[in-house]
Every structure is written in structure tokens, then in C-alpha cells.
Amino acid sequence: PPRQWEVADAVLEVFHKLLRDYEPQPADFVQEIVELHGEQVPAHKPPGHNIMFHLLNDSPTLALCLSLLGEGVRQLGTYAPFPGKKHLESAVLHCLGLLELALQKEVVFMDLLRESQASLLVSPLEQLLQGVSPQTRRADHIVNIASYLYHGSSNPEAAFQSAKILRHVARYPNIQTRLVGDFTHDQGVSDKLMAGFVECLDNDEAEEMTEKEEPDTEKKVARIRHETKTHILNLLITSLELKPPNLALYLLGYEVKKPVSSTNLQDPGVLGCPRSCLHAILSLLQRGSEKRSGPVLSQQAPHLAELCYQVIYQLCTCSDTSGPTMRYLRTGQDFLFSHLQHMPFSLPTNQIAALSQMSWLMKTAAIELRVTSLNRQRSHTQRLVSLLLDDQPPSQHTVDGELGMEEESRSVCGFLHFDTTSKVRRKLLCVLDAIEFSQDIPDLLQLDFFERAQIEQVITNCEHVNEQGHTVCNVKEVNSILQQVVERNQVRRSLNAKRHALQSWRSLVETLLTACPADLIPADDRQLIIRDLLLDLHDKARSTVEGTG
8 A cells, every 4th residue: 555655665764864873882882870860770772773673684674674665666667657566665765875884884883882892683684684674585686786777767766776876785696696596596587687887887977077066966877877877887797807707707798607717798689698787888989989099988987997808807817717708809899909099098187097097908918918829819819919119100090081991911020110200109108108207295283273183182273262252173284184094095096007908908019029920029119128128117217306406
């Protein structure tokens, strides 16, 4: 009845707010006695503490949440209007929010409980979610949660919460293996779950925004869709670090019931191959790669592009997935050439993301060069070597002026000519140019009130009497400290990105000069290339030292 959804929505909204505002504290696990009407009675715990306790037990509260999520999947799966639908959707959001908050806070909660030596018994929520549903007599709670990704177009926030919960759960290897079985035991369910993940990644309405932007309602939905993509990609990255079978292999279209290396990746629809998350990721990255401006995603959603390149690299570096992945990228996508030709990426407002994108791409290219050299796939190796090391201008252009594909037969022997009018800077050196060896750091704070002491003492030092005679804290000083912390974080992120990019560049250079066939780069040319690289490195390092001196 519609009335029950309305009541559930109202109650769960209160629970959701109480848990959202609750942070576990040591005092919550100590039984305090207070005097009430002349009697000694136990003090009440914070409401959020009680909700956490019930969610970390096989309690009626948890059972109600999980039952409601199952009912929501069944009702929304009819795609038909029904009385109380709005309240049911809202109640589902609160249930998902409660579970996500419990997963987020459970580690601190359980650590404090353990330290207090209290007699309370709780279980990790990710284990409770693997329990059997009384309604279906199957362990389908996580399958139900994942099913909300399939409704991402009509209910983006539910898909967002679902992705966050799955990312929490995916950290545990023992759960991953079981989930693969739960997700794939029924072909219809498996296809629907896969379609849900793919649909979220394919969504064109997602938009990456900076933290400073205040989104309106429409932009808020676009941001939620973008963050859902981010959570899915991080789920894949986490899963790929675990032994097979894992969720990432299933979602990316690899074999999970046979040896992973036996996978034969195909375009969607070929030989009955469904569209997988790998196809969605490649579609995101390939958009615009055929144009002079380069991949659209790199410019419009830099962090998302960085995660996509990382997934591709992980697939290429893993022994189980490397063979099928690199064959597919090489023969079906021409992926590496089409992206390497646009390096170095330039993002004036987010150079850290640009460096990270190039780092994953260069590391992947190094693997490809090593593999094709070992397998004597000369034409593939030569094409990438020419792209990275050639110092002659491209010979082919399309009608509209876009850079055309270079001839595969082009010899690397033509790298070094002394006709300087026709030479261009090698791509490998252009990438090195994009890695700044220097790093600006903020000036040390000059504070009037702060000393290097405990925080309480610092706050006391900031207090002063204002014009109204009130003792207040100098907010300007606090803001200065916060700004300094933000700048330091930015410096550290920038330094890490530069180190990652330089290590990847070094790996690519090492592979080019040591793994590629000797006849592709004759000894004389090899010496000249090494000389060029060393001179540029020396000049770059020297100018950096002189600039900072």
C-alpha cells in the first residue's frame, strides 16, 4: 500500500540524518550512570550509535532495509507507475545511504568497541550483506544493491549510492570471489547487471566540476553521474589488484569460468560479445582521438581520463589479461598510436592530471614495445618507434588538414638529418619538455598569533577582544593556515605526478633503446639519439638549478 512507503520514507529519513551526523567517540562505548528522579540509571547513547549497532547486527532494522531494497528492485523493474512510487524511491535512497554510511564508519566503530572491551557483539556489514534473504531464500542482497545501477538514467542518486557501496565491499578478496558467482549464476541477471554498469559509464550527461563550483540542480545531477563513473572505475582498479576471478574481470568482459588468458575480446555484437565496461572505457577515451585537438575526455574530465588510462595499463601489465587486451587494442582499436600521437597533453588548469594521464599511457606503450619486439611483430614496433623518435615532419595530411597516419614503411634510419630546416622535435623530447623539473612552493607562513604548539593553545593565542568587547578567534589567521595546507597538498600532488611521469618516460626510453630490434635503430643513430636525450636532460636539469639558484 502507498501509505507504507510514505511511513518508511519518513522514518528512514530520520535514521539517515541521525547516522550522517554521528561520529563514533570513545565515550559512546563506556556505560555511564546518571541520576534521574533520584535514581541511578544508565545514560542514553547517541541515536547514531544505536543505529550503527543495529546495522552491524542481523537485526530487524537491517532486515527491513534489505527487504525494502529487494522490493524496490522488483517494483522499479516493472517500469510501470504505481501508487507511492515517489516515496518508495526516496525510501530506497535512504536505505542505500544508511548502508553506505555504516560501511564508511564501521572500521572506527569496531576499533573503538574493541579498545573499550565492552560486551557488545557486532559483525562487519559486508559480511551481513552476504546473508540469505528470507523472501527469496538466496544470498542476493548485494545483487539487489548492484541492480540500482541499471536504473541510473531515471534515478542517478540511487546508482551513485549503489556504486559507493560496491566500492566498499570490493576491497575484500574473499567477498569478490563469491560475488562473481552471485553475479553470473543466472545469465539474465548477469546481462542486466553488466548493462547497468555500462550504462552508467556511457552516460553523456556526466560532468566533472571543481570543488569551488556551486552546482545548480541540473549540474548537481551531472556531477553525481560523473562521481558514479569515478566510483565504478575505482572499483575496477581495486578489483584488478586481486586474484581472479574478480568483479573487474567479469565487468570488463573477460572469462571468469575458464582461464582468463583464453579470453577472445571482440567488438560489441561480434560473436555474441556483449558491450562491457572495457568497451565503454575505450569509447570514452577514443572520442576525439581522430582529431587534431585530441581525446575529448582528457580535456573535459581529466581525472576520469586518468582513471581510464590506469585501468587500461593494469589490464596490459597483468599476466592473465595482458595477451587478450593488447591484441584487442592493437588490432581492433589502434589505441596506443591514436593516443600517443597527441602527447604531450596540455591542460593549463590541471597539469597534474595531464601528467598522470601521460604516465599511464607511456607505461602501457613501454609494455607494447617490449611485447611486439619479443614477438617479432616488426611493423607494430616500427610504427610506434617512428612516432616517438622521428624528427622529420609528417609526410601525409588529410584533406581537412588533420594529421594523417604515418606510413608504416617509414624508416627509423631517417631520424637524424643535418638539414635543420626540415626537422621537428622528437615526440619523446616534447614529452620531457612537459615535465617541469622545478616546483613552486608557498612561502612560509608569517603569523601574528600562532605558535608551534597544541591546537588548543593555538586557538587560545588567536583570541582577541573585538569592538563589541567579545573575545573571539581571529578567523583570518585560521584561514591562512587552511590555505597553506591546501597549497602544500597541491605541491605534494604535483611532485608525485612529475615523479610518476618522469619514471614512465624513463621506462619508455629504456624499452625503446634496449628491447626494440637493433636493425630498427642502427648503432650510429642510437648513439645520436642517446646524445640528444642526454643533452636535453642535462640542459633541463641545469636550467632548473640556475632558475632556483
